[in-house]
């Protein structure tokens with residue numbers, strides 16, 4: 001069920017078509033990510049001014065925030081054509097990458113999605129390609145292989161990852177630019193939805209799109225998906241026009257609440273509060289209690305619950321906050337004495353949580369998996 005969620009940030013089967021149809025085509029159409037955009041703009045103008053290809057770029061951030069979209073836009077702006085596309089898991093052997101690299105022209109953009117999932121042997125093969133634009137390729141044959149040195153054209157690699165922490169230092173160091181994607185504000189998502197409804201030919205009344213934006217988990221992919229479901233509802237149960245009431249009803253049927261939480265989010269918080277007295281609880285323990293994969297919880301549930309301050313991560317494990325408990329009508333358990341007075345206790349009572357604070361060393365600490373069961 002986790003992967004089929006309406007509010008999943010992960011790309012699903014039907015998203016490919018929608019993503020492509022609704023994808024902004026140039027820098028002007030891209031909304032939000034202001035600080036990233038400014039730095040990117042400068043880098044692109046500077047490279048163009050020098051008549052050089054862009055340095056390699058690393059894009060990191062949760063799924064659905066626009067990494068693939070940005071890679072397409074950069075390639076188009078720099079070369080007038082789209083990027084060559086691959087993904088970490090699809091490049092199983094050196095030869096797979098070799099086939100791509102040797103066909104690149106000067107300035108071409110190679111986009112590798114999920115670059116943290118490149119097999120180590122392929123990753124190491126990529127290093128000299130990134131750094132010196134050459135590869136040492138082993139041709140199998142006879143008793144032993146023969147190593148041939150190939151010179152490559154100067155290309156730009158754009159790597160995207162949802163798990164920057166899983167990249168090796170050696171890989172990270174080979175990117176000239178590194179851009180981190182933040183979740184979008186409700187206003188930015190409303191703006192994105194305005195563009196999407198225009199493209200889909202959907203009519204809406206004042207306030208309807210911001211109601212969808214509020215439930216979109218800071219993620220354009222979710223916003224576009226919810227828009228399509230609301231459009232279906234409006235067509236069948238109303239006169240086709242989106243209003244705040246139509247949005248609320250349509251998403252109530254889909255069991256998405258007014259903050260964009262669904263059954264899986266509620267199950268996570270409920271397990272944390274009911275089984276572990278609010279925490280701290282290790283992610284493995286929670287996954288076992290819920291009968292879910294650890295990765296599912298880490299990729300698809302936690303980021304948003306952390307973002308809205310419903311859960312925090314401490315050295316000892318995941319803890320439910322007062323805000324999270326209040327939203328679901330669950331009893332709130334005070335954090336352990338040791339945590340009181342710390343930044344953690346402050347966050348417990350805070351309203352909206354500052355991401356920088358949440359992801360600070362102090363809060364993330366080491367991984368507590370398996371502890372506090």
Ligand code: ADP
Nearest residue numbers: 019022023031063064065066067068069220221
């Ligand atoms: P990621 O690669 O990070 O998983 P995508 O680039 O596939 O995300 O984005 C998913 C969809 O969200 C895109 O097809 C596009 O419709 C929309 N989108 C993403 N970022 C933006 C943006 N900045 N402005 C408008 N739409 C966006």
